[in-house]
Amino acid sequence: MQQTTRVDDYISLEDREHLLSELHRFLVWVGEKIPEEVEVSGETIKLNELIWRCIHNEEFSDQEKKRFMELVNILEAKEKYNEEMLLKSHLTREEAKQLYHESAALIRTILDLRECEAGKVKLKQSDSEVRQKIDDAKRWLGFLKNIGKKS
Numbered sequence: 267m268q269q270t271t272r273v274d275d276y277i278s279l280e281d282r283e284h285l286l287s288e289l290h291r292f293l294v295w296v297g298e299k300i301p302e303e304v305e306v307s308g309e310t311i312k313l314n315e316l317i318w319r320c321i322h323n324e325e326f327s328d329q330e331k332k333r334f335m336e337l338v339n340i341l342e343a344k345e346k347y348n349e350e351m352l353l354k355s356h357l358t359r360e361e362a363k364q365l366y367h368e369s370a371a372l373i374r375t376i377l378d379l380r381e382c383e384a385g386k387v388k389l390k391q392s393d394s395e396v397r398q399k400i401d402d403a404k405r406w407l408g409f410l411k412n413i414g415k416k417s
Contacts, residue, residue, distance in 0.1 A: 277362045285352055285366045295374035298367065306340050313375055320382035334383040338376050345372040 277285075288294060303312045316337075320326075326334070348369040352362060 275358045275360075277357055277359055281359070281362065282352060285362060286349060289349065289352075289366065289369055289373070294370050295377060298371040298374045300375050300378065301368075301371050304341065304344070306337070311337065317375070317378050317382070320378070326382070331383045334379050338379050338383070341372050341376050341379070345369050345376070348372070 300317055301313050303310050303314075305311075320334075348365050351357070352365050352369075355361075357365070
């Protein structure tokens with residue numbers, strides 16, 4: 267049995283504007299998953315693997331950094347296309363929601379790739395840095411306990 271789409275199932279102009287303004291909020295990408303892969307010029311790029319590699323590598327060659335930025339440009343164009351679709355296409359609420367989340371995930375990926383290119387992404391901290399943070403936390407807890415006793 268084929269399900270028919272009712273007029274009420276399509277997004278309104280207000281819904282469109284709301285989704286688009288939400289996409290331009292500062293932390294729209296928080297909680298969104300990086301897409302598994304993206305198709306670029308007939309080539310499948312596994313984004314999750316690429317970001318993982320980025321996090322675990324110390325340095326990248328100039329060629330790799332250039333490729334990151336090329337991919338960023340491609341993903342930005344795809345995200346802008348999605349925004350255009352949200353703005354102009356006749357979409358159901360479900361289609362609009364899917365496009366919104368896809369765009370937010372692309373924004374997250376773009377930010378991560380830019381940080382890779384800039385060399386800012388680091389997952390692992392040295393053992394001494396971790397120990398220092400633990401010691402700092404213990405000192406703070408001791409300080410707070412002492413203040414609590416004096417009150």
